[in-house]
Amino acid sequence: MTESRSKVRRAGPLTYRGGAIPATTTDQRLLDRRGPSDWVHTDPWRVLRIQSEFVEGFGLLSEVGQSVSVFGSARIRPGNPYYETGELVGRKLAQAGYNVITGGGPGLMEAANKGAQEAGGTSIGLGIELPFEQMLNDYVDVGVTFRYFFVRKTMFVKYSQAFVVLPGGFGTMDELFEAITLVQTGKVTRFPVVLVGSEFWGGLCDWIRQTLLLEGVISPDDPDLMHLTDDPDQVVEIIRKAHVDLARREFEAEQVEQASADVRAAEAGGNGT
Numbered sequence: 001m002t003e004s005r006s007k008v009r010r011a012g013p014l015t016y017r018g019g020a021i022p023a024t025t026t027d028q029r030l031l032d033r034r035g036p037s038d039w040v041h042t043d044p045w046r047v048l049r050i051q052s053e054f055v056e057g058f059g060l061l062s063e064v065g066q067s068v069s070v071f072g073s074a075r076i077r078p079g080n081p082y083y084e085t086g087e088l089v090g091r092k093l094a095q096a097g098y099n100v101i102t103g104g105g106p107g108l109m110e111a112a113n114k115g116a117q118e119a120g121g122t123s124i125g126l127g128i129e130l131p132f133e134q135m136l137n138d139y140v141d142v143g144v145t146f147r148y149f150f151v152r153k154t155m156f157v158k159y160s161q162a163f164v165v166l167p168g169g170f171g172t173m174d175e176l177f178e179a180i181t182l183v184q185t186g187k188v189t190r191f192p193v194v195l196v197g198s199e200f201w202g203g204l205c206d207w208i209r210q211t212l213l214l215e216g217v218i219s220p221d222d223p224d225l226m227h228l229t230d231d232p233d234q235v236v237e238i239i240r241k242a243h244v245d246l247a248r249r250e251f252e253a254e255q256v257e258q259a260s261a262d263v264r265a266a267e268a269g270g271n272g273t
């Protein structure tokens with residue numbers, strides 16, 4: 001029996017009949033601007049926005065090659081020796097074949113982007129929406145701006161194979177300790193964390209050993225999760241070596257896995273005959 005058009009309404013996968021048929025169609029409601037708009041400030045709507053930030057970030061970054069995230073002060077300007085170091089670090093990383101990812105802001109983020117761009121590398125900026133107007137710095141070739149810090153942080157971790165930490169303030173500390181906590185807890189295994197600037201970071205490294213370690217709030221191996229250097233060439237060397245070691249460990253683990261799979265297969269074959 002065919003359904004009478006006047007008594008049936010299909011709405012996507014739904015079918016309405018008789019009195020259940022809504023007065024308007026989905027399209028009409030979508031296109032109608034009238035009505036309250038407070039829902040855009042509700043958590044379910046925010047969840048969708050958060051989701052869209054992940055989608056944008058994954059879309060931008062999922063096909064970039066080997067990358068290193070470089071963190072550092074938003075306030076240190078050209079002319080400061082740390083700015084030159086940041087530029088050099090960006091340049092050396094690019095020359096070694098790594099993309100450079102920064103927070104896309106001013107200061108040492110800009111320095112690292114500049115070094116990478118001028119060396120012909122891929123210079124990426126993951127900006128953050130702040131209460132004051134701010135553009136991505138001029139040396140970002142590929143950029144995306146996030147509303148949420150935590151989404152942006154996921155991108156830094158997911159799409160880089162090492163963290164380099166130049167001198168910086170609270171923002172830089174936050175990024176450093178997030179990275180170290182992820183490595184310490186085994187949430188990520190694949191990346192080295194390199195601090196640049198022994199005069200700047202030396203006090204923190206001493207405090208970690210003399211207070212955190214002595215008080216027993218970290219494990220004996222934990223201070224070694226961070227490398228400390230002043231030399232941009234060594235930054236690259238540390239990262240390269242860590243990646244070679246990691247590839248070797250992964251290869252060995254695969255060999256062990258394969259050997260036990262072979263043993264299991266042989267035992268199963270033996271039992272079956």
Ligand SMILES: C/C(=C\CNc1ncnc2c1ncn2[C@@H]1O[C@H](COP(=O)(O)O)[C@@H](O)[C@H]1O)CO
Pocket residue numbers: 070071072073074075102103104105106109127128130134167168169170171172173175
């Ligand atoms: C304070 C100023 C600008 C802030 N702009 C930023 N833009 C992008 N990323 C930022 C910004 N501020 C902090 N970050 C992130 O934290 C790190 C730097 O923080 P710090 O406190 O300056 O050390 C950096 O790696 C970013 O990812 C003035 O113009």
